[in-house]
Amino acid sequence: MKRVLLLLAVMVGFGMAAAQTTITYWQYDYATRVDAMNQLIAQFEAENPDIKVVHETFPYDGYPAQVAASIPAGQGPDVAQLFYGWLPTWQRAGYVVPLPEQYFDAAALDENFAPLVQAAKVDGTWYGLPTAVRSLALFYNLDKLREAGFDGPPATWDEFVEMATAMTVKQGNRFVEVGYGFAPTGQDHHLVREVLVRQFGGVPYNDDYSQVTYASEEGVEAFDFYTSWVTEHQFAVPEFVPGNNGYRDGFRVLENIAMIVDGSFAIGDVQRLAEFEWGVAELPTLDNGVKSNFGSFFMNALTPNATKDPAKLEAAAKFLQFVTSDDAMKLWLDVVGELPASRTLIADPELASDPVYGPFVRALDYAHATVFVDESGQRDVMVDAINAVVLQGQDPAAALESAAAAEQLLLDANR
Amino acid sequence: MSSPPVKPKRRLSLSSREAIWAYAFLLVPLAFFLFFRLWPALQSFRLSFFSWHVDPEMRNFVGLQYYREMWAEFVARGPIFQALRNMLFYFVLVVFGQVSLGLISALLLNSVTRFRSIFRAIYFAPYVTPAAAVAWVWGWMYSVNFGIFNKLLADWSDWVTGIGLPWLAIDPQPFLTSPTQALVAVSVVVIWQQLGFQVVIFLAGLQGIPKQFHEAAAIDGANGWHRFWKVTFPLLNPVLVFSLIISTIATLQLFDQVVNINFTDQGGPLGSTLTIALYMYQQAFEKFRIGYAAAVTVLLFAIIMLVTLVQLRLTQREVEY
Numbered sequence: 001m002k003r004v005l006l007l008l009a010v011m012v013g014f015g016m017a018a019a020q021t022t023i024t025y026w027q028y029d030y031a032t033r034v035d036a037m038n039q040l041i042a043q044f045e046a047e048n049p050d051i052k053v054v055h056e057t058f059p060y061d062g063y064p065a066q067v068a069a070s071i072p073a074g075q076g077p078d079v080a081q082l083f084y085g086w087l088p089t090w091q092r093a094g095y096v097v098p099l100p101e102q103y104f105d106a107a108a109l110d111e112n113f114a115p116l117v118q119a120a121k122v123d124g125t126w127y128g129l130p131t132a133v134r135s136l137a138l139f140y141n142l143d144k145l146r147e148a149g150f151d152g153p154p155a156t157w158d159e160f161v162e163m164a165t166a167m168t169v170k171q172g173n174r175f176v177e178v179g180y181g182f183a184p185t186g187q188d189h190h191l192v193r194e195v196l197v198r199q200f201g202g203v204p205y206n207d208d209y210s211q212v213t214y215a216s217e218e219g220v221e222a223f224d225f226y227t228s229w230v231t232e233h234q235f236a237v238p239e240f241v242p243g244n245n246g247y248r249d250g251f252r253v254l255e256n257i258a259m260i261v262d263g264s265f266a267i268g269d270v271q272r273l274a275e276f277e278w279g280v281a282e283l284p285t286l287d288n289g290v291k292s293n294f295g296s297f298f299m300n301a302l303t304p305n306a307t308k309d310p311a312k313l314e315a316a317a318k319f320l321q322f323v324t325s326d327d328a329m330k331l332w333l334d335v336v337g338e339l340p341a342s343r344t345l346i347a348d349p350e351l352a353s354d355p356v357y358g359p360f361v362r363a364l365d366y367a368h369a370t371v372f373v374d375e376s377g378q379r380d381v382m383v384d385a386i387n388a389v390v391l392q393g394q395d396p397a398a399a400l401e402s403a404a405a406a407e408q409l410l411l412d413a414n415r
Numbered sequence: 416m417s418s419p420p421v422k423p424k425r426r427l428s429l430s431s432r433e434a435i436w437a438y439a440f441l442l443v444p445l446a447f448f449l450f451f452r453l454w455p456a457l458q459s460f461r462l463s464f465f466s467w468h469v470d471p472e473m474r475n476f477v478g479l480q481y482y483r484e485m486w487a488e489f490v491a492r493g494p495i496f497q498a499l500r501n502m503l504f505y506f507v508l509v510v511f512g513q514v515s516l517g518l519i520s521a522l523l524l525n526s527v528t529r530f531r532s533i534f535r536a537i538y539f540a541p542y543v544t545p546a547a548a549v550a551w552v553w554g555w556m557y558s559v560n561f562g563i564f565n566k567l568l569a570d571w572s573d574w575v576t577g578i579g580l581p582w583l584a585i586d587p588q589p590f591l592t593s594p595t596q597a598l599v600a601v602s603v604v605v606i607w608q609q610l611g612f613q614v615v616i617f618l619a620g621l622q623g624i625p626k627q628f629h630e631a632a633a634i635d636g637a638n639g640w641h642r643f644w645k646v647t648f649p650l651l652n653p654v655l656v657f658s659l660i661i662s663t664i665a666t667l668q669l670f671d672q673v674v675n676i677n678f679t680d681q682g683g684p685l686g687s688t689l690t691i692a693l694y695m696y697q698q699a700f701e702k703f704r705i706g707y708a709a710a711v712t713v714l715l716f717a718i719i720m721l722v723t724l725v726q727l728r729l730t731q732r733e734v735e736y
């Protein structure tokens with residue numbers, strides 16, 4: 001009798017296993033993100049016992065390469081996370097599929113998600129959804145500001161220059177501490193394009209981002225101002241702290257960088273590692289008070305693997321809906337520290353008045369998400385222009401003009 | 416002597432059976448080589464004629480378009496021009512540096528009898544250290560404001576100024592942050608890391624040269640310098656050829672060190688350290704332009720093949736002991 005029961009149990013077990021749909025989720029490896037996603041998956045599986053989610057992560061740098069190689073072989077993720085700037089590249093090569101209409105109502109998505117999430121569309125079609133959005137702000141070391149005789153962060157760029165200069169320490173002809181963590185490859189290329197150019201009265205691109213327009217008089221002024229932090233004011237030093245994210249390490253760990261411009265994704269790390277009094281402020285403005293910011297997000301998208309059979313597609317769509325729901329966004333905010341992507345959650349007054357999240361939340365109102373066609377290529381163009389000025393002594397106007405020409409070629413080639 | 420008539424057996428002779436076994440075992444690595452090396456290599460030729468898409472049916476034949484694009488970019492002095500020019504510099508610096516320093520170190524090591532294996536281990540250690548770790552440490556050593564090299568230069572400058580010779584002072588150097596110094600700085604790291612491999616190869620070569628030749632030459636009155644040029648160097652030729660070709664191929668495929676030493680601006684600053692392999696990687700895995708990247712691979716293949724053939728022609732001579 002016992003044996004029969006056991007056999008029955010095994011058969012029922014197999015039957016359940018056969019009815020279960022397994023989907024694979026991929027993202028890059030980042031402790032808090034992995035933790036948050038594991039919690040979400042546990043909740044999702046409890047609500048959907050017939051679906052099993054396999055969660056796999058890869059180091060950030062090798063992540064796109066893993067995706068590039070696995071999906072054509074029919075392996076890898078059904079749902080994958082990607083930076084919105086990668087979308088055009090991935091979409092052109094067929095690595096992501098449009099969100100299926102039977103599960104996602106385009107009009108409702110337009111309604112529910114923050115305006116900058118529109119960048120998850122290609123030619124008007126939704127290709128994925130974010131859990132969180134990010135913007136930029138100024139992180140400052142309050143201890144250092146006080147030591148230098150200031151009682152708070154700069155509100156204008158003039159004050160910024162004054163404070164950063166005062167907090168820069170040299171020994172002979174070598175820098176010991178700097179006022180600003182110069183990071184062209186970090187967030188500074190966004191800072192120049194979407195923040196400074198606009199604050200100086202220019203526009204970086206035309207409305208549909210098909211024409212580069214930052215090489216204007218105002219754009220050159222903005223670019224000249226940014227590069228002068230190294231060339232003229234000398235409170236910023238290229239590659240001051242070596243290594244990946246050196247500017248952030250210099251700020252939060254080594255404490256030899258007094259201020260950095262960074263994204264909201266850095267909040268968690270700074271909270272964890274900084275052993276001094278620090279704060280976050282909205283990016284400074286010029287005297288004209290014009291505010292601007294760069295908004296961005298990582299999105300979750302369905303890959304061709306998910307379309308292989310209807311059960312899989314349904315499971316993947318359900319999972320995507322789940323991880324981009326309001327509840328998931330709240331969990332993500334708590335665990336990762338990234339801002340929710342929904343219009344209603346982001347409008348929460350409590351969040352907007354939070355001393356740490358507040359500056360980022362308020363910035364979302366005036367943030368622009370650059371519509372990229374080749375994010376790494378466009379980034380390199382701006383980084384090279386900055387380096388041509390600060391490392392080679394090229395004239396800023398000439399450097400910006402050749403950058404605009406090079407970026408225009410990229411835009412034209414990929415449309 | 417006549418042997419009794421043997422019944423014809425269907426069994427194979429021992430040597431044939433041994434040969435069959437040998438081939439059977441060889442089949443495994445052969446299959447590995449064919450499927451995981453040769454087949455993908457051939458695939459990249461095919462891929463270079465097609466636009467890339469996940470779905471094979473959506474891959475369109477584009478003929479020589481990617482090769483024409485490469486040529487246009489070369490003429491316009493774009494990244495591929497930079498990469499090829501950099502390769503030339505890397506080739507000259509790294510191959511020459513590695514082989515000459517490797518030979519010198521091996522000769523010195525060969526003349527010590529005590530602790531030789533310890534020295535050999537020390538020289539070999541960098542070769543088995545992961546490139547990421549090496550790049551991280553060297554990145555700090557090259558740091559303009561915190562690195563040991565600029566610290567030494569600063570100390571030196573202080574000292575010479577102190578003794579009244581300020582014109583001997585040397586300013587801090589930008590190293591990796593300078594578009595003109597970065598390539599040399601990376602080359603130094605590569606030479607340092609690969610040196611151990613060369614040393615081991617040359618040591619093996621030196622120890623394979625029969626002692627009698629040196630003794631005979633010494634009896635004939637040849638001094639050390641003559642013995643090196645007339646005995647050691649010619650007899651070392653096969654090892655030298657091997658070492659040259661291996662280091663050339665490794666240099667032409669240079670990737671790890673370049674990627675890791677300037678992690679946020681790989682191949683920079685301003686493309687000054689870019690290599691063909693890195694360029695190919697960026698095209699394939701950052702831009703998902705796999706067809707174009709395949710065309711770059713074919714170019715790299717052609718370059719390596721050509722350089723290797725030329726080297727073989729120029730350096731390989733018969734050696735008679």
